[in-house]
Amino acid sequence: MDNSMARLRAYQISQFFSPDNRPTQQECDEFAERVTEQKSAPTLVQGGSSYTVVAGDFVLQFRAPNAGLDLEFLGYIEQTYQGFMPIHSDLGMFKGLWVYKMRNVGGVSFYLARDSLYANDCLLLRQTIKDFARFFASAWHNTPKTLPLPDRHLLLSKYTTQLSLLSSGLPTRFHPILNRLVPRLPDILSDDWPLVPNHIDLLENSIHADPTTGRLTGICDWADTEISPFGMSVGGVENILGIPKCGDNGENRRTDHVYHDNHRELRRLFYDELYGVMGSVSERDRERVETARLVGLFLGSAWRYDGDGKQLPAGEGDYSLQYVEDVLMGSCEGYDG
Known part of the structure; x- marks a missing residue:
């Protein structure tokens, strides 16, 4: 773990335990060890409203009083992505904090596995990408029919309003693509297109992989999940095809999303695997996946x-x-800003 990650983790842990009415970090560690009968240690990646420890085969997460998880909703997500996410169990409250136990998905966050996966012309990354495609396809096949769904007409109104606001507020170079997306919204909100649980924060730290094999071991941090059209989160693949890098043009610093040299080939691999696992995908279905991806972006x-x-x-x-x-330029044919 590099120094910046270590500093961020220390800061997040310090902030989480700063309120006077909370237990100490040591008390939480000791509680985790009593529950699991295994030695515990803070995970390398922490969150703003939780403290997470790994204890052998298990992970325990202590969450702020106002940040409890909806386990009924998580149950639907666990059915949708079975094998790709941990099963959560509720341990109740510990000194004012919600406590949840889940299996340790193994591997490490993509941020920490990146160098190994990118080595040898992305040899291991190809496996990660194929597994990532299977993860998304799981929602196509396995979303429970009993999942409570939002009203499609209300979603259409919401998305139309938001895209129209962006079209009027973003620089003019984005207007053509936004103006094309608005009339396509009914295509991804019609009754024949599935609404699924979408993880809306698929950043490097939420994606865990085995750095020795490239296998995707699990997707974490499901607190930010929404029910929306299938495809709205597939753009998460862009976060493993490129990395944020800081640059300096002499006047000010900026952060770009810099793609690997062969990102186009790897993206084709992803979509070939996705559509192959989905099965019997029509050209219109592919267009709707692309529409949903861009709307999600x-x-x-x-x-x-x-x-x-x-x-x-x-x-x-x-x-x-x-x-x-950067994502539009890297992933959309003909877009040049």
């Missing part, structure tokens, strides 16, 4: 927040906007 990444926490369209110089542009 803009609705998930093209925003900034002002000092009061209000969501606004991203502006020039915002990393979120740079990320959207």
Whole structure:
């Protein structure tokens, strides 16, 4: 673990235990060891509203009083992505904190496995990508029919409003693609297109892989999950085809999403595997996956927040906007900004 990650982890743990009415880190560690009868240690990656430890075959997560998990909803997600995510069990409260136990999915976060997976012309990454495609295809086949669904008309209205706001607020070079997406929204919200649980924060630290084989061992951090059209989260593959890098043009610093040299070949591998596992995918289905991907990209990444926490369209110089542009240039034929 590099120094920046170590500092971030130490800061997050310190912040989580800073309120006076919370147990200490040591008390949480001791509780985890009593429950599992195994030695515990903080995971390499922590969150803003939780403290997570690994104890042998198990992971325990202590969550803030206002950040409890909806285990009924998680049950639907676990059925949808069986084999790709941990099964959560509720251990109740410990000194005011919610406690959940789950199996240790193994591997390490993609951030830590990246060098091994990228070596030898991405030899191991190819396995990760194929497994990642199977992860998404699992929702196509396995989303429970009993999953409570939002109203499709309300989603259509919500997405139309959000994309229209982005179209009026983002720089003009994004307007053509946004104006094409709005009339396509009914295609991904019709009754014959599935609504599924989508992980909306598929960053490197949520994706765990075995650095020796490339196998995807699991997807973590399901607190941010929404029911939305199939395909809206497949753009998460872009986060393993490229990495954020800081640059300096002499006047100001910026962070770009820099792709691996053969990202186009690897992206084709991903979609070939995805459509192969989905089975009997028509050309229209492929178009709807692409529409959903782009809608997910803009609705998930093209925003900034002002000092009061209000969501606004991203502006020039915002990393979120740079990320959207880099992904469009890397993944959309004919887009040149």
